[in-house]
Amino acid sequence: MKAVLFSEHGGTDVLRYAEAPEPVIGARDVLVRVRACALNHLDIWVRRGMPGVKIPLPHIGGCDIAGEVAKTGDAVTNFHSGNRVLLAPGVSCGQCEQCLAGKDNECRQYSLLGYMYDGGYAEYVKAPSVNAMLIPENLSFEQAAAVPLVFLTAWHMLVTRAQLKPAEEVLILGAGSGVGSAAIQIAKITGARVIATAGSESKLTKAKELGADEVILHSKQNIGEEIMRMTNCRGVDVVFEHVGQATWEQSLRSLAIGGRLVTCGATTGYEGKIDIRYLFSRNLSILGTYMGSKAELFAVLELVGREKLKPVIDCVLPLERAAEAQERLENREQFGKIVLRVP
Numbered sequence: 001m002k003a004v005l006f007s008e009h010g011g012t013d014v015l016r017y018a019e020a021p022e023p024v025i026g027a028r029d030v031l032v033r034v035r036a037c038a039l040n041h042l043d044i045w046v047r048r049g050m051p052g053v054k055i056p057l058p059h060i061g062g063c064d065i066a067g068e069v070a071k072t073g074d075a076v077t078n079f080h081s082g083n084r085v086l087l088a089p090g091v092s093c094g095q096c097e098q099c100l101a102g103k104d105n106e107c108r109q110y111s112l113l114g115y116m117y118d119g120g121y122a123e124y125v126k127a128p129s130v131n132a133m134l135i136p137e138n139l140s141f142e143q144a145a146a147v148p149l150v151f152l153t154a155w156h157m158l159v160t161r162a163q164l165k166p167a168e169e170v171l172i173l174g175a176g177s178g179v180g181s182a183a184i185q186i187a188k189i190t191g192a193r194v195i196a197t198a199g200s201e202s203k204l205t206k207a208k209e210l211g212a213d214e215v216i217l218h219s220k221q222n223i224g225e226e227i228m229r230m231t232n233c234r235g236v237d238v239v240f241e242h243v244g245q246a247t248w249e250q251s252l253r254s255l256a257i258g259g260r261l262v263t264c265g266a267t268t269g270y271e272g273k274i275d276i277r278y279l280f281s282r283n284l285s286i287l288g289t290y291m292g293s294k295a296e297l298f299a300v301l302e303l304v305g306r307e308k309l310k311p312v313i314d315c316v317l318p319l320e321r322a323a324e325a326q327e328r329l330e331n332r333e334q335f336g337k338i339v340l341r342v343p
Ligand SMILES: [Zn+2]
Pocket: 092, 093, 094, 095, 096, 097, 098, 099, 100, 104, 107, 108, 109
């Protein structure tokens, strides 16, 4: 099969469009003929390599996958060839206390397709059948691939962890990112007042179209000051963080007394300082989150099917242009998801 793979870590020049062996499935797996695979920052971290993380090489990246079931293992009864499916990115053991409690993203063996397992930058990918989910009929493969990671992450952050309420105010950083554009829509469903930031006027316009009530141009305006102005010096109840070092202090400063900062990423750097007195005296909470459960993805898909949540696609490129697609993401040129089409 054709795939985009790399045999050493580095820049986008290590990505090769080449032949790779078709995956061999086990009894409980499905083989999926990939039709679309959306990009995530994870793809870039995995390609560059991370200290202390040993990625199996050669490697095929890509964790947001949609396609058709091509083959099923002997023990698979709930899918058959031709089913249109997307794949939940998270793979867990399915047997431990966390998995059985429905918190599979807290499983000690939790990993992702495209991370410790080969992913969707290829014509075929294998996955446990429990990861396959039928695509709502109103979605194309490209739209379906744009859903799982960002909507699941944003849902888990805002609904499950931060428990955002209708009367509350939320600050969503980086509206142009996949996770930011998903978070604006989810926050709107809860009924909260949504303040979003982005780095350009055109991205702010799009953030408003998605439902943001107020916007901040973070390349020119100070986020903390703007939040105080917009909230009558109160601050917001929830800050949706994924930017990391560049915004960490502003994010903390934007919180109201009793506020919650929920974070899923650190694309600008890992180090975040905090004055512990500020944390306790203002009754603040800092919530770390990683992905979300498979059950939550069913809730997301239900709302996508009802068109209450809409995948936001920046552009669609053919698989062999994966390097160019990753560069676009690295340069933050996108609004929403960059998707690779697999012919
Ligand atoms: Zn487990």
